[in-house]
Amino acid sequence: MKVQGIILSAAVLLLLHPVSAVKSGDFKTCSQSGFCRRGRAIAARARDATASWKSPYSVDASSVSVSSEEALITAKVQSSLYPDVDFRLEMHVEDDGVVRVRMDEVSGLRKRYDEAADWALVKEPTISSDIRWTAGKKAVSAAYGAGVEVVLEYEPLRVVVRRHGKEQVVINGRGLLHMEHFRTKETPVANEEGLDEQDVMTSLKANAWFEGEDQDAYWEESFSKWTDSKPKGPESLSVDIDFPNHGHVYGIPEHATSLSLPTTTGDDPFFTEPYRLYNLDVFEYIASSPMSLYGAIPLMHAHSAESTVGVFHVVGSETWIDVAHPSPMSSQTHWISESGILDLFILPGPSPDDVFAQYARLTGTAALPAHWALGYHQCRWNYVSSDDVRGVQKQFDEADMPVDVFWLDIEYAEEHKYMIWDQKTFPDPINMTNDVAAFGRKMVAIVDPHLKRAEDYPVYSAARDKGLLIKQSNGEDDFEGWCWSGSSAWVDFFNPDGIEFWAKLFDPRPGKEWSWTQSTEDIYIWNDMNEPSIFNGPEITLQKDAIHYGGWEHRDVHNINGMPLVSAATSTGLIQRGDVRKRPFVLTRSFFAGTQRYGAMWTGDNLGTWEHMAVGIKMVLSSNIAGMVFAGSDVGGFFGNPDAEMLVRWYHVGIFSPFLRAHAHIDTKRREPYLLTEPYKSYVRNILRLRYSMLPVWYTAFRENSETGRPVVRPHYAVFPQDLNGFAIDDQFFLGSSGLLVKPVTRPGVTEETVYIPEDEVYYEYFSHQTYHGSAEGKNVTVPAPLDRVPLLVRGGSIVPTRERPRRSSSLMAQDPFTLRVALSKSGAAKGELYLDDGVTFAHRDGALVWREFIAAKTSKTTTIKSRDLAVEKPFAADLAIYDPANAFSQSIKNVRVEKVIVLGLSGKPSSVMLTGGGELVWEFEEGAGSAGKEERASVLTIKDPKVGIAQDWEVKITL
Structure with a gap:
């Protein structure tokens, strides 16, 4: 490609986006993030003050109002730090018992971003008309359901949800709630005129016990060579959310770590940072770390043998979450977000299935996927020509291996102008696609959100002329950054016109405007790099002070950014492109709460190591309990050259992931499964056939999720919520409600594996029909695990429907x-x-x-x-x-x-x-x-x- 007169090859671009072990210095720690520093400092001062610490936030009892029609509580919240700043709180209980708590600054200098819920929620929840609030001098409360009580305490502000008198969730119990109010740079104390410098310093000192003495990164901050301007000043939001009677917390994907989240305030040297939710392009990520990755779902489950509860904090800005376990039976969390309002849903459970259903009613379930999408997907960076694609298909057929989808990475596109075929290497894209489709197969092509800034690229020029691009911090000039296309621009998908423009691009039928006419309805889409990834940006992403539709800064919507691209734009375009509407398939790397309604995700640029194989299972389980069920990790690892043993074991992991795709980096050796020598080639053939035989099981599990919200793959605590031994298990899991229990081998040289049976029931080994008997206390059993077999048990009491005829693709079944x-x-x-x-x-x-x-x-x-x-x-x-x-x-x-x-x-x-x-x-x-x-x-x-x-x-x- 040409950029400023220079031909940029893939090798040059790799220098901009280096392929090496993750460089921690490219990404912020909490101490390098001003608002996280401030939030953690409040927690430290609270710990030091111990019993004398008191939240400065309280409810004005005289302002409490209960709507007679909707049972909606509204109240004025006061802060002793800044008594003239007006905060308002709303609280209600929904039809299914979910409690919603919203708090915002009103009548301030500016408006806080409050539209995250518009993207995440499938619809506005219905407030229960049956709730009866009881207002007293110190609190307002309501009792409902099976022993549930929700209480709003006034002084200090505290929200408590109890079940049968036992605290389940406590908001601001440790007094860490803080909503930084809007202020002017010249007058640190908002709404107070005529103060001289001494008055200002006196006010600052008076509030130092809570906010600190310094204006720490209020108006700008620097990281490496970048400076982030903050014209709105400080606007972060901190809140402590505790689970006094729940010893395990799960969720808040995406992180490469165990399912039961380790503490971040203890002695573990790998977990000294809070869990970060900030969608980033982190290639070769660490296999055990609280570092942020590609997606962000601010949902957490807390679990004990007595109950499961959840909290869903609908905020789209960068968020850090500290987790502590002060005792084996309790958990504390501290959420620190850069901007937005407090919009918190408390999911009262009391069972895991109840929490799944409550969250699903809020954000929706995964759309029932196309059946073929559950088959095997073959990808690498890159299949270099249409003849290469045909050759790969031919070799799959000669090896008698099933496959449903072939993928094209960025090199199919001329100068990385997506949807423009490179005619030298792909001269006949429609014929190529039809050749693949003749065997009942599909193709997926990558379409990244960055647009090459070139006049001869109609997607870019049309988006620019229509004013649909993200703007620089001045709000006028189009933002320019660097990605695979070189100098690039980005469509603003928060603009409804941007969504409509993008959706129309995928229609292969000729129209008045440019669209991808050199495609067919058998081509589906992969949205990569949509965090967004920007090679020359801070932390390889977009500057936070860039401007989106409505005047919102990117800092307000960063974690949501990938969702409108996938959901409202690409998915809609695929549905609308034909005369008969068909289910779309869109793979996304970046995701937010609600993205499950529209597409699949994968765990990004993993390594071909045993550690990454193992952590991929945990990450898929974490995504599943957070609603993002159509999930998987790249089989074989994106980077590296796994040996035959590792590759066989990784295919076992892959066939028991909802999304099954093999993928590899451009620098890796070709490792399509038909290239393996015997006996490994036959092992993988049989592994893939096992997946295809179980497609009825997978499809049925997706149907169940679409109705109930229950995960497609389920960790032990979700199936046996009262079994203490299973709460931290995340290396074996159940496939839907089928009764299939699988424990993939993720270590070299293994010939047998220990499987935990959580009940007094018989389990049958799937292949040999060997029986294994559990006990009421739970029992570990040893199961043979030769390289050609995955430890797979069928729970007694199950009926498993399969299709055993080997076929080339799922549509032929x-x-x-x-x-x-x-x-x-x-x-x-x-x-x-x-x-x-x-x-x-x-x-x-x-x-x-x-x-x-x-x-x-x-x-x-x-x-x-x-x-x-x-x-x-x-x-x-x-x-x-x-x-x-x-x-x-x-x-x-x-x-x-x-x-x-x-x-x-x-x-x-x-x-x-x-x-x-x-x-x-x-x-x-x-x-x-x-x-x-x-x-x-x-x-x-x-x-x-x-x-x-x-x-x-x-x-x-x-x-x-």
């Missing part, structure tokens, strides 16, 4: 038969679900679907297995008014049958296996094996071709 694995519990029962639709369109919202429940029940010597229509009783879409069992989709698969039923754990050999309304079925039985005191192999009954349709009601009776 649409008419394939099913196998049902019936893993009987100790009591001889089991159940499972299967959800199906066309996997492409939105017809399921109109009832074009199949949703079955399979039930096994035991009575005396008879075990009955039956299938029933769940959709008749539970229409899964909220807007699904009418469901017809004979809907168009159901009719399209009326010939799809159950080809095999495998029953594990029968107590003896059957005397007959009958189809109700039919005759004796063909079956085989294998006795269980084992000896006293040793684990056994379960008995296996295999029913061959029971001659029933997957979409039909049927019943099979097994008589011993």
Whole structure:
């Protein structure tokens, strides 16, 4: 590419964006961030003052008002630091028991950013009309639900949520709440005229006990070679949120660390910094650190054996969070944000499932993805030509390995002008895409948000001419920075016209304005670098004083920036581009609360190391409990050249991640799985086939998430919330409600693995049918883990539907038969679900679907297995008014049958296996094996071709 007369190669750009271990000096610590320093200093002064410390914030009791229509509390909040500054608080309880607390500065010199909730929330929550507030001299309170009480205490201001009298969440219990009010640079004390210098200094000294004696980075601050101007002055927000009876806290992704968040105020040398939420391009990130990464979801769960609660603080600015565990049964947190208002949702639980549902009602659930998107995605930086893409596809087919999607990184685009093909290397993009689509496959092309500043690039020139670009701090000139395109500009996606402009770009049909006509509906989009990443910016991102639509500074909206690009713009464009609306697929690196409604995410530029393989599992679990369920890590690691053992193990990790993609850096060796030598090549082929056989399980788990908010992959505390032994487990997990328990191997040289069973139930090894028995206290068992096998157990009481026919891609499986694995519990029962639709369109919202429940029940010597229509009783879409069992989709698969039923754990050999309304079925039985005191192999009954349709009601009776 040409920039200022110089041809910039990828090598030169890599100098701007160096590929090496993360340089900590490129990114701020709390001590280098003025508002974080100030917030932590308040906490330090509070600790030093101990019992004498008191919050300066209180509620004016005479101002408390309760709306008779909405049960909304409003009140004036006073600060003894600045009594003339007006703060207002609103508090209400929503229909599902969630408590919302909002506090803002009103009638000040300026307005604080208060639009973060507009992006995060799926809709404005409904205030409960059943709540009755009781106002007293010292507090106002309300009791509701199963023993829940919420209290607003006046002096000092404190919000407490209790359940059965026990404190669950306490806001400002340690007196760290501070909303820095707007002021002028010349007069540090707002709204006080005519003060001489001595008066000002006296006022500052009087408030030094809380705010400190210095105006620390109030109006500008420097980091490295950059200076951040702060024309609005200090506006940070600090608040302590404590969980007095919960010893574990989870969430606030994205961080590379354990699921149960370690303390940041203790002696661990790797966790002396607060957890930072500030979306950044951190290549080769550290595998155990509180450093900020690419996404930010300000949601935290707190958990104990008695209850689970959550807090969701809707703020889009940079935020630091200190975590402490003063005792094994309590947790304290301190949230420090650069700007915005206090907009806090308290999720009262009391179970993990309740918290998932409460958060989902606020921010929505993941959109049900296209079925093909759950298959295997093959990517690298870069497939260099259309012939290269065809060659990769050919070699996958020759190796008999399934794959659904091929990806193109930045080199497909001429001079990195996205959506403009390089005609030298990709002369026939439509034919290339059609060649891929002929095998039922799709393509994904990267479209980064930076636009090359070139007159011959119509995307840039049109956005500039329409005034849709982010502005410099003066609010007039377009911002210019450096990224892969060289000198670049950025569309302002907070501008509604910017969203509409971007969405129209993806329509391949010719129109009045430029659009990507050299594409097809089989090309989907990867939005990378959308933190935004700017190579010559502070911390490799955009200056905070840049200006967005509405006059807001970038500091106010930084963590939200990737969301309107993915959600409102790219996703909308993909849906609207065809005559028949199809589900979009958009991968994003940057994300915020609510992004789950529109796309998938991955954990960024990881390394090909065992440590990064292991932490990727924890990061995916953390994202899942925070609603961002369509998540995964790059298989093999983005950087490095993993050996064959590591690569095989990483594919095991990958197939049990909701999003499955292999990716590699431009400097790595080619490592497509067909290049492996034997036996590793066959290992990976079988691993991928295992993923494809379980696509019905994955799709059903996504359906459940879309309705309930429950994660697609679930940590132990979410499934067994009262099991103390499981609260910190994050290296094994459950796949939806399927009963599948997996523990990927993430260490070299391992041939067996320890798996924790949390209950007194039988678990079956998926491949060998070996049985493992837990106990009421929990039990560790040793499971074989040769390189060709992942430790995978089926929980007794589960029925797992799979499709066992090997195919090239998932779309070719649409008419394939099913196998049902019936893993009987100790009591001889089991159940499972299967959800199906066309996997492409939105017809399921109109009832074009199949949703079955399979039930096994035991009575005396008879075990009955039956299938029933769940959709008749539970229409899964909220807007699904009418469901017809004979809907168009159901009719399209009326010939799809159950080809095999495998029953594990029968107590003896059957005397007959009958189809109700039919005759004796063909079956085989294998006795269980084992000896006293040793684990056994379960008995296996295999029913061959029971001659029933997957979409039909049927019943099979097994008589011993």
